[in-house]
Amino acid sequence: MSQATNQSWGGRFSEPTDAFVARFTASVNFDQRLAPQDIQGSIAHATMLARVGVLTDDERDAIINGLKEIQGEIERGEFNWSVPLEDVHMNIEARLTEKIGITGKKLHTGRSRNDQVATDIRLFLRDEIDVIEVELKRLREGMIELADREAETIMPGFTHLQTAQPVTFGHHILAWQEMLARDHERLLDCRKRVNVLPLGAAALAGTTYPIDRHVTAELLGFDRPTENSLDAVSDRDFAIEFTSFASILLMHLSRMSEELVLWTSAQFDFIDLPDRFCTGSSIMPQKKNPDVPELVRGKTGRVYGHLMSLLTLMKSQPLAYNKDNQEDKEPLFDAVDTVRDCLKAFADMVPAIEPKKASMYEAARRGFSTATDLADYLVRKGVAFRDAHEIVGQSVAYGLKTEKDLSEMSLDELKQFSATIDQDVFEVLTLEGSVAARNHIGGTAPNQVRAAAQRAREALNVLKAGA
């Protein structure tokens, strides 16, 4: 057997692998990231094999000690990754044999790289989901506290990006929080389907050794072994689910980012972002750019791309394992990294948002945002809604001509449009009156915002306790 032929499977080969093909088919440059999970899975596998009598206790101990030493070598950056050894699995196994001799070659009894890699990715993704969940909770908490603090802060609410009705800033932030609460549910739901054990499926059909997959599952913290060996080695829909979660989350973060970018502009001037989240321009000295939200908005595209990659990777694949599946790792790794970084950026940034209250208030006042309140007032006095709409439309036209907001007109001015208007109209024309009147669950009234923040806090605590 030639030196350049892989020792793990070279037995039936009569010529060495083409150098380009070896590089082309190797995954070690990226899948070495799975080394901790590969070792964790191998330790569990060896433990199970000893328990069912396939390995002796001494063999098991030699394997486990060897693997732990290798883990140390990898952590210290001393491990020599070899491309001819193709992937993380064979690199570690070859090193184990180098260290402990023939016993190292027994580790692969009753398993295949096909069930091994499927196990490694699931362990990896489960760990990452747990880290991501911590950041997601931190962000949700930050939003809930910001919303509570700003329950009375008035800003214009928009439809079509035109001033529509006044809302409270806290209400707006809680809208963001609702999006994230659903993302959080999606993440935890995805975790359930990630957390099953493929190991034992071996290459595709299972193994002839008397393995106990329940033991391995328990050792690795999986909820259960997978039901079908063919499916176990080929399924990657858990990764597609994760990138779907990631895509929807990033879509939400991109919406928030877009608003942050708009709000920090001189034209809106609704908020300030602390300097530490912004950068300057090398040519325009006055610039302070909202780079962090802009980048999150931009990174949404690559995460959508990863979802599309994985969906297309799996499309039409016949059972069971195919080498195509080696292509699952880079999109998944990048999706994980991008989600973690974007959530961290947002979790750090959101509590530091400084609303410019006077400016928001003035924007709400300028845009005839209480026009609907005037119409509702007229309806309460017996005017039909369509007629009320027409009356208010005329008042707005008059306001545009005279440059007055509805609340700035005198009673006489208002009365030219409807005799039913009285002194009490001014209560509904103020921004404070307008938001306070939307006093029902889901409404923008300050006391509703505070109650909603409290409910959100409790819901989050239940999730935390359950995790």
Ligand code: ARG
């Ligand atoms: N590097 C491979 C992957 O990432 C591991 C499994 C390879 N199995 C095989 N029989 N070639 O999918």
